[in-house]
Amino acid sequence: MDTSKRRPGREFVWPHDDVSRVPFRVYTDPQIYADEQARLFQGPTWNFLCLEVELPNAGDYKTTFVGDAPIIVVRDEAGAINAMVNRCAHKGSLVCYKPRGNVAELTCVYHNWTYDLRGKLTGVAFERGVAGKGGLTDEFDKADYGLERLRVETCRGLVMGTFSDATPGFADYIGAELLGCIGRVFVRPLKVLGYHSQMLPNNWKLYTENNKDSYHASLLHVFHNTFGVVRPTMGGGVRLSQNGWHHLSYTEREPVADDEIGKEKVRSLKQKYALDDPSLLEHRLELGDQITNSIQTVFPTLVIQQILNALAIRQLIPRGVGQSELLWTILGFEDDDDDMLELRLKVNNLVGPAGLVSMEDGCVGGWVQRAAMADGEASTVMPMGGSAIEPSQGSRVTEAAVRGFWKGWRECMGV
Amino acid sequence: MTVTAELDREHALRLRLEALATDYVHCIDDDRLEEWPDFFTEDGSYRVTSRENFDLGLPVSLIYCHGRGMMRDRISAMRVANIFEPHTYCHLVSAMKLEETDAGLPSPKRSSGFAQAGGHRTRSNFTVIRTMSDGAMSVFACGRYLDHVVEQAGVLKYRERTVILDSKRIDTLLIIPI
Numbered sequence: 001m002d003t004s005k006r007r008p009g010r011e012f013v014w015p016h017d018d019v020s021r022v023p024f025r026v027y028t029d030p031q032i033y034a035d036e037q038a039r040l041f042q043g044p045t046w047n048f049l050c051l052e053v054e055l056p057n058a059g060d061y062k063t064t065f066v067g068d069a070p071i072i073v074v075r076d077e078a079g080a081i082n083a084m085v086n087r088c089a090h091k092g093s094l095v096c097y098k099p100r101g102n103v104a105e106l107t108c109v110y111h112n113w114t115y116d117l118r119g120k121l122t123g124v125a126f127e128r129g130v131a132g133k134g135g136l137t138d139e140f141d142k143a144d145y146g147l148e149r150l151r152v153e154t155c156r157g158l159v160m161g162t163f164s165d166a167t168p169g170f171a172d173y174i175g176a177e178l179l180g181c182i183g184r185v186f187v188r189p190l191k192v193l194g195y196h197s198q199m200l201p202n203n204w205k206l207y208t209e210n211n212k213d214s215y216h217a218s219l220l221h222v223f224h225n226t227f228g229v230v231r232p233t234m235g236g237g238v239r240l241s242q243n244g245w246h247h248l249s250y251t252e253r254e255p256v257a258d259d260e261i262g263k264e265k266v267r268s269l270k271q272k273y274a275l276d277d278p279s280l281l282e283h284r285l286e287l288g289d290q291i292t293n294s295i296q297t298v299f300p301t302l303v304i305q306q307i308l309n310a311l312a313i314r315q316l317i318p319r320g321v322g323q324s325e326l327l328w329t330i331l332g333f334e335d336d337d338d339d340m341l342e343l344r345l346k347v348n349n350l351v352g353p354a355g356l357v358s359m360e361d362g363c364v365g366g367w368v369q370r371a372a373m374a375d376g377e378a379s380t381v382m383p384m385g386g387s388a389i390e391p392s393q394g395s396r397v398t399e400a401a402v403r404g405f406w407k408g409w410r411e412c413m414g415v
Numbered sequence: 416m417t418v419t420a421e422l423d424r425e426h427a428l429r430l431r432l433e434a435l436a437t438d439y440v441h442c443i444d445d446d447r448l449e450e451w452p453d454f455f456t457e458d459g460s461y462r463v464t465s466r467e468n469f470d471l472g473l474p475v476s477l478i479y480c481h482g483r484g485m486m487r488d489r490i491s492a493m494r495v496a497n498i499f500e501p502h503t504y505c506h507l508v509s510a511m512k513l514e515e516t517d518a519g520l521p522s523p524k525r526s527s528g529f530a531q532a533g534g535h536r537t538r539s540n541f542t543v544i545r546t547m548s549d550g551a552m553s554v555f556a557c558g559r560y561l562d563h564v565v566e567q568a569g570v571l572k573y574r575e576r577t578v579i580l581d582s583k584r585i586d587t588l589l590i591i592p593i
Contacts (some may be wrong), residue, residue: 099467194468194475197584226496273495277484325584330475349489353585354463354477356489362496362588370554 014415016379019406021388026409027203027369033321040300040412041067041318042163046170048302048315049073049083049152049159051329053190059102059117063094063288065317066161071150072096072106073159076117081154083161084119084147095147106147109298119147130362155179156186158302159315174298175241181248181296184287185306189334191346195330198353202365204301204318205409207326210361211295211303211314212405214238214249214396215384220364223356226273228367236293237393243411244389244404249396253290280346283308286333297401299408308358309340310347322369326362328352419480425513433511434463434539435571440506442444442539443592448493451592452486456572461486463593465583466558477580489592498588501548503536504555511539534565534574541578543593545586556580556593 012032015023026032041047047066050073054062061074063086070086072095086094088108095108095115105122106115112125121142127384129135144412150161153170160170171179210216218224235252275281282294286309296304303314311331319325330352351358385398389407392398439454455461463478480486515536538561545555563575578593 187511192473194464194473195583196477199584199585199586200586220498222498223492226492273491275484276487276491277482280485280488336578341474343500345474345476346481346485348475349485352475352477352587353587356492356497359588359590362585363499366587 012415014410015377018384018387019403019410021379022382022406023377023379024372027206027372028321028376029398030321032413033318035204035413036318037067037069039092039414040409042069043412044162044164044167045300045412046153046160046162046167046173046298047300048298048313049150051190051192051313051331052154052157052159054082054100054192055081055159057102059104060100061096063096063098063107064315065165066150066319069163070094072147073152073161074103074106074117080168081152081159082118083150083152083159084115084148087147088113089121089122089147115147119149121145121147133210142412156182157190158182158186160298174388177239178241178246178248178296178298181239181294181306184289184291185294185296185304185311187287187333191334191336192329192330193269193332193341193348194330196330196352198326198328198362199319200326200362200365201322201326202324202369203321204324205405206365206368207316207324207361208297208301208405209402210365211297212247212249212401213399214295214320214401215399216364217249217396220360221357223350226279229273235394236291238391238396238401240389240391240396240401240404242410244401245408246297247404248294248296249401250291251396253292280349281308282343282347282394284340284343297378297405299405300412305351307350308347308394309344310351312351319374326353420565428516428535429511429513431571432535435564435573436486436508436511436537436562436571437559439573440508444504444506446503448490448591449487451490452483454573455486455576456567456574458482459573460575461573461578461588461592462576463578463580465580467583469577469579477585478592493590497590499588500592503546504591504593505544505546507542507544508560509540511537513537534563537562537564541593553586555586558582563590565585 049064050062055073055075058075058077061072062069064073071083072086073081073083075081086096088095088110090113091110093108093110095106112123114123117124117372124136126134127136152159152161155170163176167173236250239248292308293304301316305312305314313329315327317325317327330348332341350356353359353362382399382402383402385392389400389404392400457461461480463474464476468475470561480489538559540559542557543555544552546552558578558580561577561579562573564571565574
């Protein structure tokens with residue numbers, strides 16, 4: 001056996017001609033995980049940081065992560081939103097250790113080094129020493145020791161950040177068509193209705209793939225078919241950005257004859273079941289179209305979700321090679337009335353860590369992870385819809401968007 | 416009423432409330448989940464949320480059932496639709512406190528409007544230890560129950576049971592009610 005193949009390391013080579021097969025090693029190799037931090041999360045990608053509405057006032061901050069990197073997002077006195085790595089230039093302590101708050105300046109509690117809301121170092125405790133002894137020497141220039149800044153752009157209330165100067169502007173990054181799809185959902189001022197966190201026992205990419213995988217929805221999430229929510233033959237399709245990195249999968253209200261699906265062996269079609277209280281599936285068309293479900297991804301780890309009236313941002317944070325954390329920000333609109341709020345509270349039973357149509361995504365990645373550990377050289381296969389990375393109209397039975405993800409991953413990673 | 420009689424009465428009520436809370440967790444831990452909605456009034460509400468959302472006043476829950484119908488749907492979805500790795504819970508419940516009651520107990524926190532609703536308001540702590548089918552055990556959740564209990568035909572029922580999880584992090588998924 002050629003043991004060199006099994007050694008983790010920078011010599012990882014993509015073992016296939018295309019991206020319709022993926023080696024399990026990408027989910028389990030700590031070196032690949034480390035390379036992803038530098039090349040992908042801190043490379044030419046836009047990462048979700050927070051929502052503008054979460055930082056209404058000057059001095060409001062929120063802490064988050066881009067990959068492994070801890071981030072502070074803060075609104076400054078001029079109203080601009082800044083993002084910095086949450087790591088003091090001095091000894092590297094977290095500067096903000098609470099999830100959110102309001103501050104006049106950013107102070108590291110360890111040695112009281114102080115930064116303004118743009119990350120510029122403004123004060124060093126005992127800068128001149130005590131009684132003329134100790135302190136900084138003249139060579140130390142505070143201008144050299146600010147917090148590391150990210151580029152920030154806002155889009156329809158999303159605050160996005162990138163480490164890299166090479167990342168194109170956000171609009172060019174996702175392209176006009178998918179930019180319009182964000183605008184379709186975030187049509188009015190947003191309101192945060194709650195947060196959830198779900199620890200996934202799998203590499204972050206298994207969840208990202210899951211979101212791009214429109215093929216699994218009606219097969220794994222049996223609630224759909226059991227209680228008649230959505231079937232693969234309903235109208236809809238998959239849209240992809242030009243480069244294949246980002247996608248949108250959607251379903252429209254145009255029921256197709258049941259006998260079409262009856263021919264398929266879908267184990268989940270159990271029409272004898274009905275909900276005692278179907279009010280949680282009530283849908284008020286509020287976005288000006290007939291689309292009932294839309295799942296949109298922005299490479300690498302952002303998901304914008306509309307499932308009936310359940311609107312959410314899902315932000316995925318890698319937590320080591322075999323674990324990830326999915327942060328859900330549940331949304332409504334600022335102008336929702338009481339009835340609309342109650343409807344959103346009910347329909348949110350479908351999503352989140354206890355979601356009737358989403359909970360399976362919490363465990364299925366872990367099952368792949370456990371099985372993948374055994375043999376990093378074996379590969380998955382994704383043949384649905386051929387090997388092309390192209391949009392699909394009228395069918396979601398395709399793995400094109402997953403292949404698009406792997407294309408983006410390889411381009412970032414240079415493998 | 417003498418002080419002793421009042422204490423007896425409080426004690427008897429406390430025993431009944433504790434019996435309700437005890438029966439509730441045994442029902443879940445024994446996987447008799449079809450009986451679980453019966454611990455609530457027909458229009459009762461059950462909500463699982465995190466301390467973070469609760470403290471921020473954010474209304475969305477992990478699970479929100481308004482009425483027994485939605486509770487029954489949760490259980491039937493679990494039985495016939497949802498896919499998950501088999502696991503069981505062991506609930507440990509403690510530190511029940513009677514916060515308000517219509518039984519005339521002195522309470523520093525009596526709120527206006529409660530008298531009309533009637534019933535008893537209690538809080539208690541819980542820990543849920545989860546055991547997976549392969550034997551892996553973990554502290555899955557801990558937190559507090561905030562309950563509004565009413566008497567219907569001589570039986571105590573939850574009109575409201577709010578489950579506040581200390582941690583917002585759910586490991587893998589939440590399907591069995593807490």
